[in-house]
Amino acid sequence: MPEVLVVNRNLQKENSWLLDTYRRDGGYAQAERAVRESTPEEVIETVTAADLKGRGGAFFPTGMKWKFVRADSNTPRYVVANGDESEPGTYCNRFLLEKDPHGFIEGMIIAAFAIDAHTGYIYIRGEYGFAAERVREALHECYVAGILGEGIFGTDYKLDIILRRGAGAYICGEETALFNSLEGKRGNPRFKPPFPTNSGVWSKPTAINNIETFACVAPILEHGAEWFKGLAVGKGNAGTKVYCLSGNVQKTGLFELPLGTTARELIFDYGGGVADGRTLKAFKPGGASAAVLTPDLLDVRLDPSIIQHETIMGTGGCIVLDDTVSIVESAYRDALFFEEESCGFCIPCRQGTPNLVQILERILQGEGSMADLDLLESIGESMASSFCGLGQFAYRPVVGALHRFRDEFEGYIRGELPVSA
Amino acid sequence: MSETAIPAAVDDLRARVQPLREDPGSVLEALHAAQDVFGYVPPEAVELIAEELGYPEAHVYGVVTFYTMFYAEPQATHILRVCRDLSCHVKGVRGVVAAIEKKLGIHAGQSTADGRFKLELVSCLGQCDLQPAMLDNLAPHGHLTPERVEKLIDELGDEA
Numbered sequence: 001m002p003e004v005l006v007v008n009r010n011l012q013k014e015n016s017w018l019l020d021t022y023r024r025d026g027g028y029a030q031a032e033r034a035v036r037e038s039t040p041e042e043v044i045e046t047v048t049a050a051d052l053k054g055r056g057g058a059f060f061p062t063g064m065k066w067k068f069v070r071a072d073s074n075t076p077r078y079v080v081a082n083g084d085e086s087e088p089g090t091y092c093n094r095f096l097l098e099k100d101p102h103g104f105i106e107g108m109i110i111a112a113f114a115i116d117a118h119t120g121y122i123y124i125r126g127e128y129g130f131a132a133e134r135v136r137e138a139l140h141e142c143y144v145a146g147i148l149g150e151g152i153f154g155t156d157y158k159l160d161i162i163l164r165r166g167a168g169a170y171i172c173g174e175e176t177a178l179f180n181s182l183e184g185k186r187g188n189p190r191f192k193p194p195f196p197t198n199s200g201v202w203s204k205p206t207a208i209n210n211i212e213t214f215a216c217v218a219p220i221l222e223h224g225a226e227w228f229k230g231l232a233v234g235k236g237n238a239g240t241k242v243y244c245l246s247g248n249v250q251k252t253g254l255f256e257l258p259l260g261t262t263a264r265e266l267i268f269d270y271g272g273g274v275a276d277g278r279t280l281k282a283f284k285p286g287g288a289s290a291a292v293l294t295p296d297l298l299d300v301r302l303d304p305s306i307i308q309h310e311t312i313m314g315t316g317g318c319i320v321l322d323d324t325v326s327i328v329e330s331a332y333r334d335a336l337f338f339e340e341e342s343c344g345f346c347i348p349c350r351q352g353t354p355n356l357v358q359i360l361e362r363i364l365q366g367e368g369s370m371a372d373l374d375l376l377e378s379i380g381e382s383m384a385s386s387f388c389g390l391g392q393f394a395y396r397p398v399v400g401a402l403h404r405f406r407d408e409f410e411g412y413i414r415g416e417l418p419v420s421a
Numbered sequence: 422m423s424e425t426a427i428p429a430a431v432d433d434l435r436a437r438v439q440p441l442r443e444d445p446g447s448v449l450e451a452l453h454a455a456q457d458v459f460g461y462v463p464p465e466a467v468e469l470i471a472e473e474l475g476y477p478e479a480h481v482y483g484v485v486t487f488y489t490m491f492y493a494e495p496q497a498t499h500i501l502r503v504c505r506d507l508s509c510h511v512k513g514v515r516g517v518v519a520a521i522e523k524k525l526g527i528h529a530g531q532s533t534a535d536g537r538f539k540l541e542l543v544s545c546l547g548q549c550d551l552q553p554a555m556l557d558n559l560a561p562h563g564h565l566t567p568e569r570v571e572k573l574i575d576e577l578g579d580e581a
């Protein structure tokens with residue numbers, strides 16, 4: 001089966017990032033038509049009917065989000081593109097930022113029009129230097145061509161989009177932390193509610209979406225809601241998802257497939273199976289925050305319904321682990337990530353993340369005890385009450401690994417497995 | 422940067438920060454500019470940014486310390502940011518790190534005495550298709566092996 005190229009339709013083109021290339025194949029026609037001929041309500045209605053859900057990991061309905069923003073009479077309103085992409089195993093936004101910046105910018109313009117915003121921000125993680133250059137050039141092209149600025153597409157609608165770079169902080173992908181960062185502050189999260197739709201950047205109503213979410217918008221307006229819904233497989237899904245493969249897989253890379261594609265199809269049909277002739281031990285469906293699954297679950301759909309298996313769809317960054325990988329060590333790597341990235345603002349996460357690291361270290365060094373396994377569980381329970389999503393998810397890859405591979409944890413404790421870490 | 426070079430650089434930075442004045446949220450952009458100019462964020466830059474953007478210096482320091490890519494101390498010419506996360510881990514990043522440590526005679530978090538290289542172990546760089554991956558400052562390098570990274574260091578050392 002071929003990939004279904006909607007979001008990634010332009011990536012293979014020569015000079016794909018240039019405005020000329022983008023316009024040659026109808027680029028910005030949807031934004032222009034929306035701004036000149038549609039009403040914001042019509043745009044929101046189409047996006048709602050298409051059942052587009054946020055690709056940043058939470059799968060919140062995009063049309064509903066925009067409607068909430070528009071319903072708040074407080075102005076000015078803002079549109080924000082979340083290009084912080086820092087979930088381990090995830091790199092799909094990077095390709096869009098570097099190779100097709102106009103695709104998601106067009107979606108942002110349509111969103112801005114839908115919520116009547118006159119300022120947008122694009123927030124790109126600090127490590128994506130090349131992506132930021134490409135986006136900066138693309139914005140410049142838009143201003144020169146009258147696609148951004150005073151009176152866009154020859155109307156009297158004004159829109160500015162400002163590029164901002166992060167500086168090394170996973171937590172700034174969390175929307176409220178991102179707002180603080182955009183406001184020139186430390187990137188600690190804010191209490192919710194109020195939600196961003198009512199109080200986002202500068203405490204004003206804000207539509208924040210992932211880069212890939214925005215990249216879906218112009219194709220939806222072009223081909224219609226029913227077309228978009230028909231692209232997916234599985235109950236309640238609409239559109240495609242750009243899945244990323246990494247780890248012990250033959251072919252790493254991006255695969256844009258129907259949302260709801262199974263893990264078996266992704267890993268074996270598209271990724272060519274496990275690398276180096278090894279066998280599959282486990283896979284993580286959506287980045288570090290997702291708990292590992294075992295090969296008997298290969299036929300699960302990579303969509304939000306995966307939550308029934310004690311893991312999450314997350315970003316769709318699928319990490320393949322072969323039979324040589326120590327699951328305890330992989331849990332330790334995830335724990336290190338969350339320890340490093342915890343912002344330290346609330347106690348359950350600030351204390352819980354290093355505690356998980358210490359216990360896993362102990363176990364890997366052959367100095368753990370069976371009581372440590374209970375301790376991992378109880379730390380997890382305490383972290384569930386963390387202030388934001390980082391802490392609320394950080395323990396799950398560890399506890400999930402313990403639930404599915406308890407034998408292996410016990411093997412280290414009983415001294416049957418070689419000391420490592 | 423030598424002591425005498427600082428005043429000229431401060432003027433350079435001021436020219437870059439002044440256009441940001443209308444946009445009080447642009448503290449991070451101003452700090453990126455400071456690092457472009459100085460290679461780190463010296464007290465002179467904090468003072469200037471605080472003054473131009475209208476914040477107390479403590480606020481600007483607070484931002485510098487929050488973000489791992491901002492540095493309050495002078496840095497090596499090449500910051501080697503090696504990913505420690507899972508995809509790179511299962512593709513052998515530990516051997517790559519060991520090779521760098523041996524080649525440069527430093528441990529993660531340290532810099533060489535000549536100020537040319539620093540080794541950092543960092544979170545996923547979003548370059549997992551290049552696993553195991555690293556950045557030389559912001560330039561990505563992937564599919565690393567101990568041999569390749571040794572050669573890369575030689576090449577970078579020649580240009581530094």
Ligand SMILES: Cc1cc2nc3c(=O)[nH]c(=O)nc-3n(C[C@H](O)[C@H](O)[C@H](O)COP(=O)(O)O)c2cc1C
Nearest residue numbers: 054055056082084085086173174175209210213389
């Ligand atoms: C710790 C944490 C990190 C996050 N990082 C990202 C990110 O890098 N990119 C992203 O789009 N969403 C990220 N999110 C989700 C955002 O908070 C937000 O839900 C999303 O940007 C909304 O866009 P969407 O509806 O289009 O998915 C993160 C959430 C949490 C809790």
Ligand code: SF4
Nearest residue numbers: 344345346349388391
């Ligand atoms: S859960 Fe972690 S990242 Fe979130 S606010 Fe608390 S300390 Fe910060």
Ligand code: FES
Nearest residue numbers: 504509545546549
């Ligand atoms: S896990 Fe190493 S770059 Fe993503």
